[in-house]
Amino acid sequence: MEKTPIATEVVEFLKSHPVTGAQLAEAAGVNPVIISRLRTGKRADVLSANADAIRTAINELRSTTSPATSPAPAEGAEHAA
Secondary structure, X not given: OOOOHHHHHHHHHHHHOOOOHHHHHHHHOOXXXXXXXXXXXXXXXXXXXXXXXXXXXXXXXXHHOOOOOOOOOOOOHHHOO
8 A cells, every 4th residue: 555645744754753653643633543554554544634633743743852863872982892
């Protein structure tokens, strides 16, 4: 099943921010199962009201969380044995 724009947006957001699917669902006011099914491709689309709520939550969470990054190695870690 091909991913729709909202599914792609959800997957990309969750990959790049330290937010769980459950947190996104709570912020959007939707059932966490909807987010889970969008992530896995088991759901191709959602009601436009849900898509709007998810997009609004993504934008709000984007402004309050920083993108996920790999932790930088501790200084001198390359010399640790």
